Amino acid sequence: MTGVAETAAPARAANDEPPKKRLALVASKGTLDQAYPPLILASTAVSLGWEAGIYFTFYGLDILHQDRFNKLKVASLANPAGPIQLPNLLGAVPGATAAATKVMKRWMNDARMPEVAEFIDMSRELGVRFFACSTTMGVMGVDESDLIEGCDIAGAAAFLDYAAAADVQLFV
């Protein structure tokens, strides 16, 4: 943990180079399928030479939870575009969520897409900043020690301070 987030303007290199572009994302959902888009966008941004930060809030905080990020699931209920096509009545049957999750994982594996854990590692190695929403931690009883290493605990003001200096801001 690095404690309080330092969210000033983008890093400015020496010798008058322009500041880096910045991507600021909000990850608000804690399902397997919705964990991918923010991690893909952030790892791409840093590959382009940008800075990138993701604010994990509400269910999205599960992506940073060390006991949960490897257990994210795909909803089988009320998910008409999901990997298994079930009427809602059957989508609620025990095992349906596990089945939908299994199919999604197989799709990803067959397409040689990294697992969420690998995307987290790739993103961190490239310098993507992970902001853990302090309100979510308080509301959902998540302790700092529950989170993966290298997160900045931040409230909305700190994230907006970071996002205000961003060129692209997206909510997932």
Place this chain on the structure above:
Amino acid sequence: MTQSPPTQREITPADSLDCSGLLCPLPVYKTALALGNLQPGEVLELITTDPGALEDIPAMARQRGDTVLASEDRGSSQRFLIEKGTQT
């Protein structure tokens, strides 16, 4: 000036990267890592099979400050020659 423009000079890639079978964002991610090991002015040869790469690789080069010297659509695959810029 005796130096030929890039399109006319003989290009010898300093490195080659095969991203066959990989989907976005992996070709961009791996290309960025490979370019990180090159010196400015050196050229990376890149092979991809993700049709999105035809747009993604030039976009990446534009953002990073590299130059796509050649972009070849071979139907089921794509081949690029990317010259590393001085900014990255």
